[in-house]
Amino acid sequence: MAADKPTIRWGIIATGLIASWFAADISIPRPDAKANHIIQAIGSSSYDKGKKFAETHVPGKSPTIGTYEEVFANPEVDIVYIGTPHAFHKQNCLDAIKHGKHVLCEKAFALNAAEAREVFEAAAEKGVFVMEAMWTRFFPLVKSLQHLLHTDKVIGEVKRVFCDFGLQQDIPALPAGSRLKDPALGAGSLLDIGIYSLTWGLLGLGQQTEMPKIVASQHLVDGVDVASAVIVSFPQGQQGILTSTTFAKTPRSFCRIEGTKGAVVVEGFVASAPASYAVHLDGDEEPKKYEFERIGKGFYWEADAVAVDIAAGRKQSEVMPWAETIRVLSILDEVRRQGGARFPMEG
Ligand SMILES: NC(=O)c1ccc[n+]([C@@H]2O[C@H](COP(=O)([O-])OP(=O)(O)OC[C@H]3O[C@@H](n4cnc5c(N)ncnc54)[C@H](OP(=O)(O)O)[C@@H]3O)[C@@H](O)[C@H]2O)c1
Structure with a gap:
């Protein structure tokens, strides 16, 4: 050790x-x-x-x-x-x-x-x-991409982010006590996987701390959302079009970030675990691809960061601070208010 x-x-x-x-x-x-x-x-x-x-x-x-x-x-x-x-x-x-x-x-x-x-x-x-x-926020790929987008501004001003997280799951066939089926356990695609699409939207569009305008629609089966579609709009016109579903599996290219000079396409088996991104600059014949290796799944990156923060006496992470958790959940609250998914304990 x-x-x-x-x-x-x-x-x-x-x-x-x-x-x-x-x-x-x-x-x-x-x-x-x-x-x-x-x-x-x-x-x-x-x-x-x-x-x-x-x-x-x-x-x-x-x-x-x-x-x-x-x-x-x-x-x-x-x-x-x-x-x-x-x-x-x-x-x-x-x-x-x-x-x-x-x-x-x-x-x-x-x-x-x-x-x-x-x-x-x-x-x-x-x-x-x-x-x-x-954990996704702690991937080296995400840090590299944020630098490319927001410090180096390689694709100019980022204007739109499309992100989808779909996992094909037969929710009605799951046992009654499954956390993916029981609203009393917090079931639904939004909190389970839609939260990643939202995260990509917020990270891709930049470091805005403000609440966006939100337009949302959900499809519910037995009170559980099996499809959620969210548009977040920020004051300078940036929009995130962010979706999740248990109807179908998203292909590897799960996220597209568009700027005034080009676009970035992020790929991976699922939106929580990105593996590569490709930068498509306007006028270029070929995109430039960046691949990121990892052993295991990659949960150690967040665990390392937590240990370092605690050793330094910090009470919050700069990468995932309390205010950001509250902002994300506030957006999800509004999506559920518009879309209709309620948890029984919320009354
Ligand atoms: N970061 C990621 O990639 C990722 C992936 C999957 C899930 N998650 C998150 O991890 C959490 C758990 O998901 P999971 O897929 O691990 O769930 P899971 O396989 O169903 O496991 C949940 C565990 O919670 C405990 N538990 C306590 N009360 C329970 C109850 N009434 N019903 C069911 N389980 C109960 C059980 O452990 P004991 O019986 O041992 O107490 C159970 O094994 C969720 O917040 C989910 O969103 C994150």
Whole structure:
């Protein structure tokens, strides 16, 4: 373990899909890692699930297995990673914060902006670090692209961003308790994958912190949105046309960013994990393509950044600050107000 890097001890709560990806990814040995990651504890609704999770995804280590509450109370845990369904994020965050733990909580950070504000108020009072795990923002590709678009202005002034995140999922065929089907768990394409399309829209259009004008439409099945289409418009005329669906899979070219001198097309298997982008300058015969390698899935980039922030005493990330989480959720709130998707606990 490198002594010149911060070491951070994680407590992981939930043993679902994303928690398994996160645990496996931060365990990958990387020569360029910015931090040492120790998986200290696993919290689960079932001891057996926790044990199996540890054996499968944290092999050769012996994290403590227990309940969520035991993870929150564990003095050897520095930070809690929350991988539960959306509807539980607020309470899981509040419980971790109450015990003085730092928090990295999966996207969507909460069901709505009001819940997120409640968590950030508690974090500010307790003086702990909290961040939404919007991992895509930490990809080197995204940093490189932001520099190309907004510092070097290679395609001139960015005017429009089209982004789609579609995953073909037969929602009606899923079991009743699935987080993708049950509105009480925060189901719907918008919070699950539409949040990435929105993220690309906001990043592609620039560093605006203001709220855009929003026009949205959703198609609901049993109260769950299976298609959401959003237009965000900013005062200088920039527009994001941002969509998500569980009807169909988006092809590899999931995002197009248009400027006054050309366009950039971003590709990847899904919009959450970009792999390359191509710059098409007006007048050029061929686009210039930039490819980005990664081992594993890439969750270690956000994990490294969190560890470095915490070691430096910061309470928020500059890449995914609290105000940005609130802005994103406020936009999603307005999309659902116009589109009709409601969560039962919102009344
Ligand atoms: N960043 C990404 O690329 C990415 C990808 C997928 C999902 N996510 C996000 O990660 C979160 C979880 O998604 P997932 O796909 O990992 O979900 P999942 O596979 O269904 O796992 C969710 C886990 O939460 C725990 N849980 C607690 N109460 C639950 C309840 N009432 N119903 C179901 N599960 C419950 C369970 O773990 P225990 O029984 O062990 O407590 C369960 O295994 C969501 O916020 C989602 O948006 C992010």
